[in-house]
Amino acid sequence: xxxxxxxxxxxxxxxxxxxxxxxxxxxxxxxxxxxxxxxxxxxxxxxxxxxxxxxxxxxxxxxxxxxxxxxxxxxxxxxxxxxxxxxxxxxxxxxxxxxxxxxxxxxxxxxxxxxxxxxxxxxxxxxxx
Numbered sequence: 207x208x209x210x211x212x213x214x215x216x217x218x219x220x221x222x223x224x225x226x227x228x229x230x231x232x233x234x235x236x237x238x239x240x241x242x243x244x245x246x247x248x249x250x251x252x253x254x255x256x257x258x259x260x261x262x263x264x265x266x267x268x269x270x271x272x273x274x275x276x277x278x279x280x281x282x283x284x285x286x287x288x289x290x291x292x293x294x295x296x297x298x299x300x301x302x303x304x305x306x307x308x309x310x311x312x313x314x315x316x317x318x319x320x321x322x323x324x325x326x327x328x329x330x331x332x333x334x335x
Contacts, residue, residue: 210214213250213262214285217275218325221249224263228325231299232287234261261285276326283320284327292317292333 218224218226226249228234237260238250252260278284290297296310299321307320307328318332 211259212257213252213260215262215264216284216325217266217271217278218263219266219272219275221247221263221265223324225251227281230260231240231302231304232295276323278327280295282328283330286330286332289331291320292331295331 209233212281216224225236229236232253234251236249236251237256238248241247243263249263251263263269266275280319290308294317296306300306307322308318310317310319314335316332316334318330318331321331322327
């Protein structure tokens with residue numbers, strides 16, 4: 207038996223704006239985008255292979271859900287994104303006016319920085335050495 211993570215779920219204000227943010231800044235693609243006959247949309251994005259961990263966006267519809275957008279983890283980071291080109295990605299995000307929380311921090315084992323998506327979710331971007 208093989209168990210593995212499939213998707214993390216993020217509450218969002220706007221499907222398209224959130225998807226475009228991750229596509230433009232992290233190079234993610236849409237794996238699955240379907241709207242049911244009752245209007246519920248399922249939008250999954252990520253990187254190849256398509257069965258690797260990805261993000262499933264859910265639109266915040268209720269007052270309680272809207273209050274949690276950007277704060278699903280009580281002011282703690284929401285996710286970690288690994289990269290093999292941290293400095294290049296950092297510059298891309300900076301040039302795209304993504305809100306950065308830290309500069310690049312380097313250790314002998316890894317380097318990383320923190321940033322935020324459009325909804326305020328904190329992301330740790332890491333490159334392992």
